[in-house]
Amino acid sequence: MTLPTITSADPPQQAVTMLSTALGVSLPANFGEVTLVKSSDLATVRQAVKAFDGLTLALPLITIALIALTLWLSVNRRRTVLQLAVGVSLLMIVERRGVLHEQGVLADAAHNPQVARSVLAGVLNGFFVLTAWGAGRGSGRPGHRRAVRTVPVGRGPPLVGEADLAQHRGRKGR
Numbered sequence: 001m002t003l004p005t006i007t008s009a010d011p012p013q014q015a016v017t018m019l020s021t022a023l024g025v026s027l028p029a030n031f032g033e034v035t036l037v038k039s040s041d042l043a044t045v046r047q048a049v050k051a052f053d054g055l056t057l058a059l060p061l062i063t064i065a066l067i068a069l070t071l072w073l074s075v076n077r078r079r080t081v082l083q084l085a086v087g088v089s090l091l092m093i094v095e096r097r098g099v100l101h102e103q104g105v106l107a108d109a110a111h112n113p114q115v116a117r118s119v120l121a122g123v124l125n126g127f128f129v130l131t132a133w134g135a136g137r138g139s140g141r142p143g144h145r146r147a148v149r150t151v152p153v154g155r156g157p158p159l160v161g162e163a164d165l166a167q168h169r170g171r172k173g174r
Contacts, residue, residue, distance in 0.1 A: 035111060099124050 004018040012032065020027040037045050067084065074080035103120045110116035 002022065004022050006015045006018060010018075013029075016027050016029070016031050019031075070084070071077055071080060103117070103124050107113045107117035107120055
């Protein structure tokens with residue numbers, strides 16, 4: 001059996017006919033097609049995409065403005081920064097849960113849920129990683145955690161600067 005050479009320049013119906021003839025079987029008219037959106041849902045999807053495009057520009061600018069306003073109006077800015085950090089962390093958890101839920105809903109609605117689930121996992125997880133990048137473990141100074149150490153009193157060598165502190169207090173270092 002010799003399979004025909006099919007290129008992207010060949011019309012799809014002609015390619016299906018050539019393959020059907022070479023294999024000696026009847027292939028369905030929609031062979032090789034992947035349905036992304038049904039035509040009945042196309043108008044709704046277009047409206048959602050347009051709304052999302054508008055929000056991608058407006059929401060980050062509004063968020064930055066509101067954070068700046070919050071810090072400017074705050075009486076205790078340090079506490080406000082902590083509260084904002086906790087809020088962002090909780091929001092990221094809720095976002096992740098929402099992404100996982102929507103991923104399941106979209107995959108279950110597909111013609112081949114297993115393939116759709118793996119494709120959506122790659123796309124949506126990649127999106128989540130990109131949005132969480134700035135708040136991830138890579139932030140902060142390198143070696144910052146190594147600089148903070150706890151040494152029990154009376155054990156181990158004196159810490160850097162401990163002798164200076166003891167002299168300042170009028171005592172000798174250990």
